[in-house]
Amino acid sequence: MIDEHDLLRRASELIVPPSDPMDRLVRRRHRKHRNQRIGAAVLAIIVAAIGIGLFGKALHLARREEPTRPSPSAMSRYQHNGDLVVVDSTGSLLAVDPTTGAERPLFPGPIVPDGGLASALSFAPDGMSVAYAATRFPDNPSPSDRELGVHVLDLRTGRGGRVFPCRPQFCSRYPPSAVSWSPDGSQLAFAEGGRITLMRPDGSHPRVVLDLGNSIEIEGRPAWSPDGGRIAFATSEASGGQRLFQLWVVGADGSGRSVVTESRVSSSKPSVAIFDPAWSPDGSTIAYDSIVPRAVSARSFGQVWVVRPGGSGRRLLLQTGPACLSICGTGPVWAPDGTEIGWLGPENRLRIMKADGTNPRLLDSRPGGALTWTAVAWRPVP
Amino acid sequence: MKKVAWDGRAGAHVSETAHHGSFEDFVNAEHVRLFRALYLVTGSRYEAEEVMQDAFLSLWERWDRVGTLDDPTGYLFRTAMNVFRKRIRRALLMARRSVALVPRVDPYETVESRQVIFAALKTLRPIERAAIVLVSLEGYSSEEAAIMLGTTAGTVRVLTSRARAAMRRAVGDEP
Numbered sequence: 247m248i249d250e251h252d253l254l255r256r257a258s259e260l261i262v263p264p265s266d267p268m269d270r271l272v273r274r275r276h277r278k279h280r281n282q283r284i285g286a287a288v289l290a291i292i293v294a295a296i297g298i299g300l301f302g303k304a305l306h307l308a309r310r311e312e313p314t315r316p317s318p319s320a321m322s323r324y325q326h327n328g329d330l331v332v333v334d335s336t337g338s339l340l341a342v343d344p345t346t347g348a349e350r351p352l353f354p355g356p357i358v359p360d361g362g363l364a365s366a367l368s369f370a371p372d373g374m375s376v377a378y379a380a381t382r383f384p385d386n387p388s389p390s391d392r393e394l395g396v397h398v399l400d401l402r403t404g405r406g407g408r409v410f411p412c413r414p415q416f417c418s419r420y421p422p423s424a425v426s427w428s429p430d431g432s433q434l435a436f437a438e439g440g441r442i443t444l445m446r447p448d449g450s451h452p453r454v455v456l457d458l459g460n461s462i463e464i465e466g467r468p469a470w471s472p473d474g475g476r477i478a479f480a481t482s483e484a485s486g487g488q489r490l491f492q493l494w495v496v497g498a499d500g501s502g503r504s505v506v507t508e509s510r511v512s513s514s515k516p517s518v519a520i521f522d523p524a525w526s527p528d529g530s531t532i533a534y535d536s537i538v539p540r541a542v543s544a545r546s547f548g549q550v551w552v553v554r555p556g557g558s559g560r561r562l563l564l565q566t567g568p569a570c571l572s573i574c575g576t577g578p579v580w581a582p583d584g585t586e587i588g589w590l591g592p593e594n595r596l597r598i599m600k601a602d603g604t605n606p607r608l609l610d611s612r613p614g615g616a617l618t619w620t621a622v623a624w625r626p627v628p
Numbered sequence: 629m630k631k632v633a634w635d636g637r638a639g640a641h642v643s644e645t646a647h648h649g650s651f652e653d654f655v656n657a658e659h660v661r662l663f664r665a666l667y668l669v670t671g672s673r674y675e676a677e678e679v680m681q682d683a684f685l686s687l688w689e690r691w692d693r694v695g696t697l698d699d700p701t702g703y704l705f706r707t708a709m710n711v712f713r714k715r716i717r718r719a720l721l722m723a724r725r726s727v728a729l730v731p732r733v734d735p736y737e738t739v740e741s742r743q744v745i746f747a748a749l750k751t752l753r754p755i756e757r758a759a760i761v762l763v764s765l766e767g768y769s770s771e772e773a774a775i776m777l778g779t780t781a782g783t784v785r786v787l788t789s790r791a792r793a794a795m796r797r798a799v800g801d802e803p
Binding site for chain 2 (some may be wrong): 250251253254255256257258259263264267268270271274275278398
């Protein structure tokens, strides 16, 4: 019978242990501590590198978005009924205090590249996106056809771009020059030549709801009724040596078109043109812009008129001169609460008046002239 | 200082006094015995020294507390066995990952094979070697060895029994 203890003891006695165990331990301890320090340093470097990388990335993103992202203060509003917003000569969006005329940058431009201009401006119901028509000066090749059309800009993200191009047959003569956002925010209406087209705000599902032919031109923007069921628009056409301007109302599906009012302008009959209708928020009135050209009057004037959708109650709210006969001015724009009307009128100056035409005031202090402003709109309270 | 009697199996590790001396004294007193036990368990001089140094370093870092224990040697052996088990697990894991790449090396191949005890130990699994060394050589009870090996006393008894049988077969003393 073996004794395993004895066997193990005899075997263990053959084993020679290492000498100087304490010296070896001390060296090993030094190595361990050194390795721990190195490991900690490497870890700290890695963490610092990751931190610097993340910080740099965040900084890069912030800088990249900085030029186009509006500041929080710019996104706030001036008054309970929203901001009056204009596009200036650099293509930037400015908010204008409707009381004091103080300006504040809302979005840096240009919102139309290559020297083009935004000829219309219309905000989504939430006030956070804006649609506009990109056009160019007559006989100016810039911007190219690739930039002309309907654009939409998201003020929260700063992202935007063309959602609908000018169609080849209209591009040279009648690029989209006006656009309006529907009251429910689901559609954009724009005019080109004698046609009105509706589409979704992303440019999808375009459909022509009205086509008046090539001899009739829609003057300015289509205007949605507050309930979104109808659209008002102005037209002009040559008619027997005169030019016939008409204000129309049509169903949003293109049905039931009827004339609201009309005017003939000729060398012998002083009258007014009709442009840029705007439906009042309560739906009771349509305001529109007009001019009395120098050809029919010793002085030219710019005017704001109102009329009921049925054609009654037409009256002049404000007249001042001289009229802006070049590329300037856009028609009246109603404050969201319907109490005031803004207007880029004569000399391309920004004016504001009460809804009944009283208390007209100049809001800007600029010298005026073409391209001081190119478009105006009220931004609804976000 | 604890003095180890190298003449009895059950009482060989029993402290005569608690070890209240310096850590260096403790190392000088215990390293021969620990190294030999680890050599028998691991079958490798290199492995035995690695495990021993890791165990001693572990005690060194908490010597203020360990040095006042009644049986710091038992603590040392428990620590050494923990280190040994961790290295076994790590080695098994690495072996699984590189099983086809690394030729299997039997640590006992490098040992004097004429010694019958090494031949016998060669046939055992590491856990069986640890059990038989702790119980039969170092004189720890099954319960104490179980704590050191992270298992139960019953398992230690089974492991020890298997190890004894294997050793008897190896030395031709099978009944």
